[in-house]
Amino acid sequence: MDFWKRKKTPETQTETNTNAHERLEKVSGGKETRVSEPPQKRLKIPLNRTTNDVKFVRNSIVFPCPICSEWNSMELEDLDPITGGEMMCLHCQVVFHIPGGYRTRTELQKIKIYAGLPVAIRKFPIFYWNHPVVHELDEQGITQIIIQYGLWGFCQRCHHQFSPAVLMNLPQTRGEIVDYRSLSSEEMMEMKALRTGSCPYCSHRILLVIISDVPHYVISASENISHRWEEG
């Protein structure tokens, strides 16, 4: 299961934590100042198209693609109960994220299926740091959860999936120093290529990105794990 595989060790997680927090302060002026000052103007960014028109048929769900409206289906047993799953539209090749709540029938009123949004690699940091979900997670103090759930980025052409830890740490300016210490060697390679604005495998310059709401069952699953570590 990707969810657990992607989990970093507590040490590296603290590192990324600090990193993300510092970057957030740069962008938003930090939490303390936000209380007393009016919030900084956020750029209006396009959001992912979604559908909640999901029907249960035997052991699968069927739903219309939010982009091309053609019907797709997914076997429920292919969905992880927590992290859900990703698949491509059979008709227009956009990428979907399907929440695990469809398998467990949890939070069915709230969850929805997301379709990828094309974002130029160069513009990804602007997109990320102006995203309402990212701001909401920041306000709850749980930005790091996005490494496990809520951010999926694929090359639009070769569909390579990039590490969320790399995507969220992509610098906004050319001169900005990136802390590579918390990244694996594959992540370092991804980071270097993305900093030049292109996919390391096919040189394409556009990502298909999904940033989704994080369901409560994901947040509590993640809290349970960190709790186990503390006891460990």
Ligand SMILES: [Zn+2]
């Ligand atoms: Zn489609």
Ligand SMILES: [Zn+2]
């Ligand atoms: Zn590619």
